[in-house]
Amino acid sequence: MSGLSAVYRKELSDNFSSFRFVILFALIAMVSFIISYMAGVSLRENLEGIAKPKFVFLMLFGTKGALFSLVDFIAIFGPLIGLVLGFDAINGERAHGTLVKLVSQPIYRDAVINGKFLAGATTIAVLVISIVLVISGFGLTLVGVVPGVEEILRLAVYVGISIFYISFWLGLSILFSIAFRSVATSFLASVALWIFLSFFVSLGASVLADSIAPVEKKEGAAPETVVANAQIKEGVSLLSPMFLYSNATATIVDPMRKTTRSLILMGPMEQISSSRFQNPLSLGQSLVVVYPHLVALIAISLICFAVSYSMFMMQEIRT
């Protein structure tokens, strides 16, 4: 790939030396510390005097402390990292008059966009891995348990999904930086889409579900409507990358979760028997549970990148 490595190296060093990255990293590192501290302290209190359950270490990442768990936090604020890294990728170069100069060098045009995307994804990987490592180290001293092989594998999968998820947002913001000429517009557009997909889709899902299959609260509703309501809600929520991600990762870091469905109808006897035989899933089985979510997440990322790629290749280079 002609020119790809040159663009990649330059963008990577830009990413790490830019001021906005330093701010973002400081913010995220700080919040991660607080979360893991809260989770660690509450874990230590809860576990005092009882036999240690399996997978305590993973609870550091999945336990809600005072506010939310690390998994929730990355789901909600991870996208911001991607957006901040990519919102001015192309139109920033355009605005500075460097884009024409760049593509008039003997490089392929796609080297510019690929290099920028890969550099962003590398930055994201470094960020996520270092945050997880910091929390792990912190947790080791706070909780005092050593992670097992299975836990490390699960963490690795979690890190992989997180990198993919944030890279999706990076790809989306690069797409906006191609589509909009103004840096401010592309930033606002990507933030608006982030808010919409992350918060409004789940709201819209319940509104839609309640209007199509309303569930009366007072008397016991028919099981069919309850199921229909839940299915519609989940179907609509699948549009939201945040929903896909948080469901997938919550299952990965919590081996006790056997399904991503929020609603399971069980009779009292079934409930008793299921709680008596609570055994953790193996990693492979957890992956099977979240497989559809992962495929959907990968699919939307690829579509997003493909659209921006073809758009950039067709676009007139002149401003």
Added chain:
Amino acid sequence: METQVIIQTTGLTKRYGHQAAVDHLDFKVMEGEIFGFLGPNGAGKTTTLLMLLGLSRPTEGTATVWGLDPERKAMEVKKIVGYLPENVGFYGDMNAVQSLRYIADLNRITGREAEDRIHEALKLVGLAENGAKKVSAFSRGMRQRLGIAEVLLKEPKVMFLDEPTLGLDPDGAVRLIELIQSLNQERKITVLLSSHHLQQVQKISHRVGIMIKGRMVAEGSIDALAREKFGVGEEKFTLEEIYMKYFQEV
């Protein structure tokens, strides 16, 4: 003396919707010459240059640069052509040497050779002292010089300079024009120069082309154009008068 045709376009056309930015353009640039590419703003000069670089696809017609079709062999063309865009931009947080190093990297010039070429290019354009200075602190004239240094890094056979003197003070413009002339003479670089400083263009151009509304209305040596329009040779008329005459006729 045998001179080769370096750039040739035949019927080159670029339409945006119904509007033709470049309309059946035919012209030639010979080896080793400075070709003054003149015309009012919006005449289609930049569009033509982009098509010659393979950065914009012609709607109709063909172009060849050094015998290559820029549409199909864009990489080869971009290896031998150095392009200085109008209002060239730089990464403000880099210094001059870093900026040049990135361009060298993009051209796959690395290591010792890159450092040598960067040093040489800076010296040529008179910025040897300013290598460690941030580009954001550069004056307009210095930025244009740095732009030319970036172009020189790849040791081009042809340079496309799009309005390099735009916004420069008279002294800066004269010095830049002199730099271009010396590069043409000492390094045998063919130059396609677009500029509104007609007096300076007249001083250094071997031939000029006047492009108005997407068409080349005149092409040839200034002397020939003067004879065609006024019946008298170059010594009597400035390029400005010739240009205005053509401009009023269209």
